[in-house]
Amino acid sequence: MVETSKTATLVIDDKRIELPVQQGTCGPDVVDIGKLYAKGDIFTYDPGFTSTASCESSITFIDGEEGILLHRGYPIGQLASKSHYLEVCYLLLYGELPTTAELEDFENRVTAHTMLHEQMTYFFRGFRRDAHPMAIMVGVVGAMSAFYHDSTDISDQWQREVASIRLIAKMPTIAAWAYKYSIGQPMVYPRNDLDYASNFLRMCFSVPAEDYVVDPVLARAMDRIFTLHADHEQNASTSTVRLASSSGANPFACIAAGIACLWGPAHGGANQACLEMLREIGTVDRIPEYIARAKDKEDPFRLMGFGHRVYKNFDPRAKVMKESADEVLELLGVEDNETLKIAKQLEKIALEDDYFAEKKLYPNVDFYSGVILDAMGFPTSMFTPIFSLSRTVGWIAQWKEMLNDPVQKIGRPRQLYTGAESRDYVDIETR
Ligand code: SDX
Secondary structure (H helix, E strand, O other): OEEEEEEEEEEEEEEEEEEEEEOOOOOEEOOOOHHHHHOOOOOOOOOOOOOOOOOOOEEEEEOOOEEEEEEEEEEEEHHHHHHHHHHHHHHHHHHHOOHHHHHHHHHHHOOOOOOOOOOOOHHHOOOOOOHHHHHHHHHHHHHHHOOHHHHOOOHHHHHHHHHHHHHHHHHHHHHHHHHHHHHOOOOOOOOOOOHHHHHHHHHHHHHOOOOOOOOOHHHHHHHHHHHHOOOOOOOOHHHHEEEEEHHHHHHHHHHHHHHHHHHHOOOOOOEEEEEEEHHHOOOHHHHHHHHHHEEEEEOOOOOEEOOOOOOOOOOOOHHHHHHHHHHHHHHOOOOOOHHHHHHHHHHHHHHOHHHHHHOOOHHHHHHHHHHHHHHOOOHHHHHHHHHHHOOOHHHHHHHHHHHHHOOOOOOOOOOOOOOOOOOOOOOOOOO
């Protein structure tokens, strides 16, 4: 953060309050209001945090007007085409692209932690078979704090590192086992000779009764989807992880809180909701009906996978995802995918419509991801668990950054109170 000589002056009645302005590397400056209440006995008010920076961070930068997404300065398009997920994990966690030796060491550390404590298999069996895999993810990740006591003390740097590696390593196993449990198939153990994405695909789609060879096309597509979802600045689930962590809660409990928040259809749950919407639309000729509903103020229906709090231009991840959808479906020989056809036509019609243009609503990361995951054989219920798996590294990187921030303290917002003023209790006989 760069202290500037600039100040913002707030004039309220006869009071003038000078507030310092801070500058970052890129993006808007911030007005530091930390002393506003003490100086002026007044709060700021910003439901949904539309104009509020909650922290200083050097991990991810988004320019919503230009449709730019940088991880430690590297554009997402370059990372998606030139890098791979575990290398992006290293970049997000440690700030720089790794050397060959650093990457090999990191990949070996992750590979060595992919198995779960055997007792946890019984934890899965406590759920109904029809439990949503996200319910299982929230429960099992939270329960990790009951199994990995040697990596819950956040004051210990070594324990933070072990918890970070354990979470990144075990999320594919947890997500895959949640899937296997939901379809009544035996859980498949990870294999250390497979790369991260291939391991996940094998744990999801192999059965003990026959050999399973991971399709390298699917593995590449899976890895790219992981990369595209890795981190995204101070989104709702990341802010949840930061707020939970600010009380000193253990990392497993905080990541479980992030998973719970991501589940919502306005956030990471949109990928499942979007594919279900595309299926409900069913044919291209029904698109105008749904566009009209999305524009109708009286109708709560929204185009899932469309719009974004920050992007007022194309979500750069959606662009890469759209290209990947074409490539994966062609390589899978999925000709004439009706869902993809509807998605593309829906995007075209929406972007030509004044309503979406005026409100700057564009496809976001969730618009095309479901088409690919569906073509790869995943049920819609597994879309958000895959998002959670991918975003775990982003949550952890932001968690570690917050713990190392000298100014961090417990997050405790205030409010604008509009309830009853003080009044005396009334006995029930006289009410
Ligand atoms: C993710 O924050 C992140 O970075 C999240 C994420 C990440 O990587 O972590 O990018 C992942 O969550 C992507 C977003 C996935 N959600 C969806 O696709 C659900 C559908 N989208 C919307 O619900 C909405 O666009 C949000 C929640 C994404 C953003 O909501 P905002 O910023 O609070 O905007 P808003 O709800 O105030 O909408 C502004 C206007 C409203 O109209 P008016 O009241 O001004 O007349 O745009 C309209 C909305 O009605 N609008 C839509 C719309 N999204 C917004 N109208 C129709 N369809 C939509 N999808």
